Amino acid sequence: MNRALFVLSGLSLLACGMSHAAEVFIEKTVYGGWQNCYRITNGEIEAVVTTDVGPRIMRFGFVEGQNLLKEYEDQLGKTGGEEWRIYGGHRLWHAPEEKPRTYAPDNGPVAAAVTGGILTLVQPVEETTGIQKSLAISMEPDANAVTIVHTLKNENPWDVTFAPWALTVMAPGGRLIVPQEPYISHEEKLLPARPVVLWHYTDMSDPRWTWGKRYIQLRQDDAVEGSQKIGVKNAPGWAAYSLNGELFMKRFPLDADKEYPDFGCNFEAYTAKGMLEIESLGPLVALAANGGTACHTERWFLFKCQPGETDDAINADVLPLIEESGAIIARQIMAEPQDISEDLAREHSLRMWGVMRNAKQR
Numbered sequence: 056m057n058r059a060l061f062v063l064s065g066l067s068l069l070a071c072g073m074s075h076a077a078e079v080f081i082e083k084t085v086y087g088g089w090q091n092c093y094r095i096t097n098g099e100i101e102a103v104v105t106t107d108v109g110p111r112i113m114r115f116g117f118v119e120g121q122n123l124l125k126e127y128e129d130q131l132g133k134t135g136g137e138e139w140r141i142y143g144g145h146r147l148w149h150a151p152e153e154k155p156r157t158y159a160p161d162n163g164p165v166a167a168a169v170t171g172g173i174l175t176l177v178q179p180v181e182e183t184t185g186i187q188k189s190l191a192i193s194m195e196p197d198a199n200a201v202t203i204v205h206t207l208k209n210e211n212p213w214d215v216t217f218a219p220w221a222l223t224v225m226a227p228g229g230r231l232i233v234p235q236e237p238y239i240s241h242e243e244k245l246l247p248a249r250p251v252v253l254w255h256y257t258d259m260s261d262p263r264w265t266w267g268k269r270y271i272q273l274r275q276d277d278a279v280e281g282s283q284k285i286g287v288k289n290a291p292g293w294a295a296y297s298l299n300g301e302l303f304m305k306r307f308p309l310d311a312d313k314e315y316p317d318f319g320c321n322f323e324a325y326t327a328k329g330m331l332e333i334e335s336l337g338p339l340v341a342l343a344a345n346g347g348t349a350c351h352t353e354r355w356f357l358f359k360c361q362p363g364e365t366d367d368a369i370n371a372d373v374l375p376l377i378e379e380s381g382a383i384i385a386r387q388i389m390a391e392p393q394d395i396s397e398d399l400a401r402e403h404s405l406r407m408w409g410v411m412r413n414a415k416q417r
Contacts (some may be wrong), residue, residue: 076198081169087113088132093167093173094105095192100357104191106167107134108278110176110190112145115201115303117357123296123303125224125330143224143330147188149203149217150316150336159183185211200383201355209342218316219337219344219351220278223305227329229298232275232362232369233322238268250319252286263326269366273324275331282327286320292409293405294322294333294381295373302360302373305333306380307353313338354387354408356380381410 081156086092089105103114139158151193159181177189191204227257236248265272280292296303337351388404
């Protein structure tokens with residue numbers, strides 16, 4: 056048995072015991088004042104996107120449950136205009152951040168297509184940047200899991216270098232959990248573990264932060280003024296947001312051979328009044344003129360879970376869910392077609408997604 060298969064067989068496939076309709080439905084709907092939206096659901100969870108602006112995912116949660124994503128009520132249903140609006144929800148940007156390029160308005164309609172259970176949203180080419188953004192969204196029929204493929208396409212007559220940047224604006228009042236690198240003593244390891252990147256407004260003494268031995272935590276709290284942001288090289292490839300007894304988990308890859316923006320970050324988090332953003336980034340890519348593309352994939356998971364706040368409690372409550380989500384990712388990777396040696400390609404993918412690493416740590 057090859058190593059990739061061994062890791063897959065060694066993971067607990069807890070998701071197989073979940074109660075699901077075992078079928079995914081995609082239907083047109085109305086949402087938040089926007090008349091042209093789509094809902095995708097497997098009977099347990101649902102996501103809602105609008106095609107009147109964007110591309111944006113505006114809702115994600117359990118069916119008839121809370122929306123884990125922030126909604127700016129004064130912007131719901133709006134279209135048109137030259138100013139950039141945050142709207143809330145989930146969006147795609149290109150990094151590194153720079154005004155006005157990053158803040159190109161996405162206030163117009165996007166094209167939508169449903170093919171083979173995948174909902175694809177394609178934005179018109181941005182007039183100010185020459186970049187076209189698209190999202191391809193699919194949902195597992197038998198697990199609380201969604202895959203989102205983010206694509207930047209360069210329609211300029213010249214090359215550009217960007218990183219795909221996926222930003223999810225979470226509903227207020229929750230707590231972000233980000234894994235630290237495993238502790239190794241000075242005697243055992245002399246070299247640094249990873250970059251932890253601070254912005255000029257980052258205040259490490261801010262009470263919203265908890266700097267633990269195994270986890271960094273950041274609370275969204277309107278009682279504390281000011282913005283906070285951090286970036287890290289996140290090799291475990293996950294971050295989670297706890298809100299009202301539910302846990303949103305975002306998983307994303309790290310290609311150790313590639314260069315990432317912001318001093319090497321593939322993950323960033325930002326909080327301000329009324330919101331907290333969970334952000335993953337792909338590597339910097341030189342997009343060729345007249346159609347060059349860069350893709351970045353996230354996998355979302357949703358659990359009924361209220362993790363404790365200590366490192367030990369998070370280990371007990373969250374690590375089994377990391378294992379469960381890793382089993383789903385491994386199943387997806389093993390089913391993907393490969394264009395090079397299958398064993399090597401799949402093992403590389405498992406490592407990029409932190410599956411082999413997290414299974415070993417567990």
